[in-house]
Amino acid sequence: MSTTKKGDELEIAVFNFLKEEIESNRFPVKKEFCRLHRQKGYFSRDRGSHIFFDVSVEVWLPDAEDYSMLFLFECKNYGHAVPVNDAEEFYVKALQVGATGTKPILVSTNALQSGALNFCSSKRIGVMRYFSKEDLKWVLRRSASVGFAPSDSQSDAEIMAGLTLTDYHSSVFELFMQSPIRRTNSLAEFLHDLAFLSIEDRNLANDISNPLPRRGSIVRYLSVGELECRASAALCEAGINSSYVDLSELCSRLPAAKEIRIEHRPATESSVLQNTLARISFNPPLIEIFTEPNSHAGRDRFTLAHELGHFLLGHGAYLKGEQYDDTDQPEAGKTIDGDNDVRRLEYQANYFAACLLMPRDRFIEVFSAQLHRFDVRNKELGVLYVDSQKCNLDTYFSVTNRLMTVFGASRAAISIRLAGLGLLRDVRDDLAGT
Structure with missing residues (x-):
């Protein structure tokens, strides 16, 4: 893939991400004040010509003749870490089109060299590392970086790892960010820092800003009793009353499971390296189980029961797909049901699987x-x-x-x-x- 095409893909992803946030009124500035652009030129007096930026968001106040705030996004889709000279070049370009009210943000699919990250911090440049949905362990219908509350962000050390390690793999968050004052996985918190940290007119800030998200899980709470009842009902409907539950037989008899395609695949080098046991997608409904010659039959059965749990519990309303690995094997069932969407989904699927396999x-x-x-x-x-x-x-x-x-x-x-x-x-x- 050419460098230009890779860059375009990232620009489009960032543009669409911001467009959805603005139109849904989740951007830190209310949508009536925002204008989103891609590859728009801004005049530089130093050059005597326009400088074009990958993505930009202008904030216009009512009846104003010009924007009062400008978010500038520079997208880097490299196969290597972003060097410091790229950050320096972006900073110089951003200064040329307006130092006051300009919010430069460097977006990369790869890590940043330590010098680049330090430079961005010293110049108050926002940093975003973007992970495509295809690379995530859990793909939610609504991005975790958008849907989760700021308090759900990972630890500062973990976010730092996501920003600086080229081989880092994200589980659920599409964005790892550094604002002028913190590291976060919350897009709203990150952009809110950039927009309002230095604004002096607090009344104006209150008039144009959207509040930061404060919510718990949108995934419905299911008690252990209800999970037990649902597993028992599935076994009853399939006419299975033996101690050993044949999952293939259950799927063939259970109407809700008949449309699910189950494929057993030999483990690949990639799946072994990532300890991937299974992968699911909801459209079309597919469960892929990765097995090795020395795979543990009990572990494989629990893996399949867990993935069936996602389907039978209606988790397709929240998930697009999932990769299930060794760290999820049923030890995770010990964790209590929480407010985080992923924790709740995994807890429910694990507990349901245990009830299904062990009536x-x-x-x-x-x-x-x-x-x-x-x-x-x-x-x-x-x-x-x-x-x-x-x-x-x-x-x-x-x-x-x-x-x-x-x-x-x-x-x-x-x-x-x-x-x-x-x-x-x-x-x-x-x-x-x-």
């Missing part, structure tokens, strides 16, 4: 039989208690081995299910930290 009544029945078999008694420490003592470890492994065999699940999934039902107290992590 509650049958699971408790088999578990109780194992307690009786190994003469495990509740000593007020928990129904099944495990710490670092050999006797408790032996009991834990003996009980969970049988559950793994009956339900075709990994030990991690079995443990999560037991803990979710209040049947397991595992204090090994607590003891390791003391």
Whole structure:
């Protein structure tokens, strides 16, 4: 792909991003005051000619003869980190078309060299690193950088990594940004800093500004009881009442799952490097499971059940696609349901998968039989208690081995299910930290 074509693609992406924000009245300045342009020229007295900028947003007050604020976006779509001389050149161009009210913003698909980032910070140039949706782990129908509240931004160190590491991979945020006063994943917060940090007329700022977003998740809250009921209803509708749930059989019998295409693919070098276990898309409905010769059957079953959970719980209303990897395997089910959209979606899919693969009544029945078999008694420490003592470890492994065999699940999934039902107290992590 030519350098020009790559640059055009980034310009178009940034232009469309800003257009949606302005038209939806989510830009920091109200839409009636904004004019968006691509490749517009601004006159430079030093040159005696116009300088053209990739994307610009002009802020016009009512009845004004000229704009009072100008956002200038310079787009860099490089295969390498942006050097400091590019930042310096952009700064000089921005100064030539108006120092007062001009908000220069450098946008890049790659990292910035440390010198470039430091120069931008010293000159109050905004910095945005842009990740295309195809490269994200979770692709939301509404960008996380737009839809999440500023408080959902990642840590400062993580954002710094996103801005400076060429091989950094973003999970959910399309934008990693540095404003004159902070690093953030929130586009509204970033642009608000640039627009109003130095404005002296606070009444004017209040008249033309949109408030920063303050909201929780838009994903509907589902209690553990409701997730349990939905999994049970799916099994009932498919006519499956055995301990071992055959997911292929469930999909063939369940009307809501019949349109989902499931493809098992050998793991590629790329998927192995990224620890990718599965990938889904909602239009058309497709689940791809990546398997290796030594793949764990229980892990693969939980992966498929998790992805089915996204479809059967209606997560297509929020997600366009997802990549599921080792870090999501059911250990993530321990995290509580939160206000962050992605955390809530993943929690629901993980808990639903556990309920689907390990139906509650049958699971408790088999578990109780194992307690009786190994003469495990509740000593007020928990129904099944495990710490670092050999006797408790032996009991834990003996009980969970049988559950793994009956339900075709990994030990991690079995443990999560037991803990979710209040049947397991595992204090090994607590003891390791003391």
